[in-house]
Amino acid sequence: MSVPVVRDRTSAVTLGIVFAALAAVSLSTAGFIAKQLVDDGTAGVVVAFYEVAFGLLFLTAARARSLRSGLRLERGVLRWIAIAGICFALATASFYTALARIDFSVGAPIIGAVPLVSYAFVLLVLRGHERLTVRSVLGATLVVGGVVLIGAAN
Amino acid sequence: MEIGVLLAIAAAFGWGAGDVFVRRAMFGARPEAVTVVVAGMVLLALAVLVVVTGGAGGFAVPGTSFLAAVAVMGLLTWLSGNLLYFHGMQRAGVVVVSPILGMIPIFSIALAVTLGGERPSVATLAGALAIVTGVAVVLTDRKRVLQ
Numbered sequence: 184m185s186v187p188v189v190r191d192r193t194s195a196v197t198l199g200i201v202f203a204a205l206a207a208v209s210l211s212t213a214g215f216i217a218k219q220l221v222d223d224g225t226a227g228v229v230v231a232f233y234e235v236a237f238g239l240l241f242l243t244a245a246r247a248r249s250l251r252s253g254l255r256l257e258r259g260v261l262r263w264i265a266i267a268g269i270c271f272a273l274a275t276a277s278f279y280t281a282l283a284r285i286d287f288s289v290g291a292p293i294i295g296a297v298p299l300v301s302y303a304f305v306l307l308v309l310r311g312h313e314r315l316t317v318r319s320v321l322g323a324t325l326v327v328g329g330v331v332l333i334g335a336a337n
Numbered sequence: 338m339e340i341g342v343l344l345a346i347a348a349a350f351g352w353g354a355g356d357v358f359v360r361r362a363m364f365g366a367r368p369e370a371v372t373v374v375v376a377g378m379v380l381l382a383l384a385v386l387v388v389v390t391g392g393a394g395g396f397a398v399p400g401t402s403f404l405a406a407v408a409v410m411g412l413l414t415w416l417s418g419n420l421l422y423f424h425g426m427q428r429a430g431v432v433v434v435s436p437i438l439g440m441i442p443i444f445s446i447a448l449a450v451t452l453g454g455e456r457p458s459v460a461t462l463a464g465a466l467a468i469v470t471g472v473a474v475v476l477t478d479r480k481r482v483l484q
Contacts, residue, residue, distance in 0.1 A: 199428030200476065203437040206422035211444035213413040215452070216406055225399055228390055230407060232383040233398070237411025238419075239376040245416060246369045256374065260365040267358035268378020274351025275379070276386050277344040284341030291445035293345040295468065298435040300353025305431055308357050312364070313430050318478040325471025326439035332464030333442050 211291065217279050218287040227279030235275070288333075295330030298323040353435075359423060360431045368423040376415055436475045439468055 213234070220230045256264070281290050302323055305313055362371050387395040398404060425434045443465050446457055457465075 195428040196433065199425035199434055200437060202421040202425030203434035206418045206425065207438050207440050208444050209413040209418040211441045211448060213410045213418065214445065215448045216410050220403065220406055225403065226391060226395070228383060228386045229395060232380070232387050233407040234410040234414055235376055235380045235383055237408045238415025239373070239380055241412050241416050242373050242376055242420065246373065249369050256366050256370060260362045263358045263362035264371060264374050265378055267355045267362060268375050269382050270351045270355035270358065271375065272379045272382030272386065274348040274355060276383060277351065278348035281341040281344035281348065285339065285345065287445060288449050290341070290345045292442040293342065294349050294352070295439045295442045296349040297353040297356070298439050300350050301356050301431050301435040304354050304357035308361050309431065313432050315432060316478050319432050319475050322471045322475030322478070323436050325474060326436050326468050329464040329467030329471060330439065330442055332467060333446070333461050336458045336460035336464065
C-alpha cells in the first residue's frame with residue numbers, strides 16, 4: 184500500500200516543481216514590464232499598487248467558485264498572511280523603485296538570493312515541518328553564487 | 338553601495354521571508370484562499386505607501402497604456418505567478434521550490450537577449466550554468482521531502 188502513496192507524493196512534488204518554474208517565468212516577465220514603466224517616470228510603488236489591484240481582480244474572477252467555500256480563515260492563519268502581505272508589499276515597492284535606478288539585468292540577479300533568505304527563515308519558522316539537507320544548502324549556495332557572478336558581470 | 342542595489346537586496350529579504358510565512362499560513366488554509374487574502378493585504382499596505390510617498394494624488398493613472406501594462410503584470414504576477422508558486426510550495430515545500438525562483442535571472446537574461454538585443458558575456462553564461470547546476474542539485478534531493 185505504501186508504494187502508490189509514495190508515487191502519488193512524488194508526482195505532487197514534481198508537479199510543484201513545474202508550477203514553480205512556470206511562476207518564475209511569469210515573475211521574470213512582469214519584472215521586465217515593470218522596468219519599462221518605471222523608466223517612463225511612474226513611481227515604483229504606484230506600479231506595484233496597480234499591479235496588485237489587477238492581480239486581485241483576476242484572482243477573484245478566476246477562482247470565485249472555489250473561494251466561496253473556503254475563504255474563512257482562522258486567526259492564526261490570518262496572522263501569518265498579514266506578516267507575509269507586509270513583506271511582499273515592501274519587497275515589491277522596493278524592487279520596482281530599485282529598477283528606476285539600476286538595470287533589470289543587475290536587479291534581477293539580486294532577487295536570486297531569495298532562496299538563501301527563505302532557508303534562514305525556514306530554520307526559524309518551519310522547524311520541525313521542513314528540513315534543510317546538506318545537498319539543498321549546497322544547491323542554494325550554487326544558485327546564489329551564479330547570481331553573484333551574473334550581477335558582477337553586469 | 339548604490340541605493341538601487343540596496344533596495345533590490347531589501348526586496349530579496351522581503352520575498353524570501355514572505356514565502357516562508359505563506360508556507361506557514363498554508364498549514365491551515367488552501368493556496369487559493371491564502372493567495373487572495375495575501376493579495377488583499379499587499380494592496381492595503383501598498384495603498385498606505387502610495388499615500389505616504391505621494392499623497393492622494395499618487396493614485397493618478399498616467400494613461401491607458403499604463404493600465405494595460407499593469408493589467409498584464411497583475412495576470413503574470415498573481416495568477417500565473419504567485420498562485421502557481423504557492424500551489425508548488427504546498428506540494429513540494431519551500432526548501433525544494435525556492436531555488437527554482439533563483440532561476441529568474443536566467444529568464445531575465447533570456448528576455449534581455451531576445452527582446453532587448455543584449456549579448457550575454459562569458460561570466461553571465463557561467464553564472465547561469467552555476468544556477469542551473471544548483472537547482473539540479475536541490476531537485477535531486479527532493480525525495481527527502483517524502484520522508
